[in-house]
Amino acid sequence: MAYPLLDIDLDKIEHNARVIVELCSAHGIRVSGVTKVVCGHPAVAAAMLRGGVAGLADSRIENIRRMRAAGIDTTFMLLRLPALSRVDEVSDCVDISLNSELETLQALSASALRRGKVHDMILMIDLGDLREGVWPDHAVERAKALVPLPGIRLQGIGTNLACFGGLMPTHANMLSLVELAGEIERACEIDLTWISGINSSGLNLLVEEGMPERVNHARIGEAILLGRETTERSPWPNTYQDAFILQAEVIELKRKPSAFAGEHCEDAFGGHPHFVDHGNILHALVNVGRQDVAVEGITPQEALTVIGASSDYLGLDVSALAGRIEIGDILSFNLNYAALLAAMTSAYVEKRCVRGRLFDDRVLYA
Known part of the structure; x- marks a missing residue:
């Protein structure tokens, strides 16, 4: 087995999907499973579908193509606003896309017509997170301009929160989205199918019964x-936090000082490392680094301390394992979102899908 290695527990992903889908379904909300952080990995996509998601959503056309090529048969949503230069690809392989720019929609309309298709879209509204979307004051005007476009069908409106600017989803801003949907329906004399209001940041609002009834789609x-x-x-109740585990191999193990004497300069990444002097420690290097993972987002499963990292190495204080650790041993790490994104994107991290570990309950949050 080659290391670094990312173990992907498909059963735990399926379980988590089922928990989230059941919560959302109880509030009349359909879920699109978002696969962008796993680069559209087909096995992960299939696990989400087994868990009950109604479709899949990704920000990259390449990932959607990867899933389609692997035989994943579902509705695919493109999350990132289409680039004007790629509208033909969007109309070819995407069922529904998020949009805000009229010029792009006009090009998408022409592309869909050339292919004899009608392309579904959701108009994105920026409620203050300062990511994609028209400002609420311009939403009705934009809808009125795009509804007549042939080859384009306005299926709903949506917003993105707690991602770019960190704006919390609340009853007030979700209600604003619902009210905008009503204004658009009246002005354009249409019925909107979807109000896509939340992502993973909106789950607490559901539990607190603060979600307006018309919000009916989540990404x-x-x-x-x-x-x-x-x-x-x-951690979300009754879900696993360790569906992804990064493993790396110990390739150097030595007693070394925990800090050094001498003049300090910037490291290779422009940072200024700070080392606390704890005397001599058992120092390990493992074969994973910043070219493989967002180092600040990984946590050793053992009681070890991350000292620092370069492109290719992660340095650890492994004194707690003295007498029990050797060259060639494998150390395991939990990952946050940023670390998972980097590890899945890295060509240097092997990916291994596993099943049958569902009853290892040590990180099932109850």
Whole structure:
């Protein structure tokens, strides 16, 4: 087995998906499972579908193509606003896309017509997170301009919160989205199918019964894959947080000082490392580094301390394992969202899908 290695527990992902889908279904909300952090990994996508998600959503056309090529048969949503230069690809392989720019929609309309298709879309509204979407004051005007476009069908409106700017989903801003949907329906004389209001940051609002009834679609990734809501990164009840485990091999093991004497300069990444002098420690290097993972987002499963990292190495104080650790041993790490994204994207991290570990309950949060 080659290391670094990312173990992916498909049963735990399926379980988490089922928990989230059941919660959302109880509030009349359908879930699209978001696969962007796993780069559209087909086995992960299939696990989400087994867990009950109604479709899949990704920000990259390449990932959607990867899943389609692997035989994943479902509705695919493109999360990132389409680039004007790629509208033909969008109309070719995406069922529904999120949009805000009229120029892009006009090009998408022409592309869909050339292919004899009608492309479904959701108009994104920026409620203050300052990511994608038209400002609420311009939403009706934009809807009126796009509804007549041939080859385009306005299926709903949506918003993104707690991602770019960290704006919390609340009853007030969700109600604003619902009210905008009503204004658009009246102005354009249409019925909107979807009000796509939440991602993993909106789960607490559901539990607190603060979600307006018309919000009926969610785009959920982290809560399914890592078992966490995203306002405080708290574990979600009855989900697993260790569906993904990073493993790396010990390639150097020596007694070394915990700090050094001499002049300090920037490290290779422009940082200024600070080392606390604890005397001599048992120092290990493992074969994973910043080219493989967001080092600040990994946590050793053993009682070890991360000292620092370079492109290729992670340095650890492994004194707690003195007498029990050797060259060639494998150390395991939990990951946060940023670390998972980097590890899945890295060509240097092997990926291994496993099943049958569902009854290892040590990180099932109750």
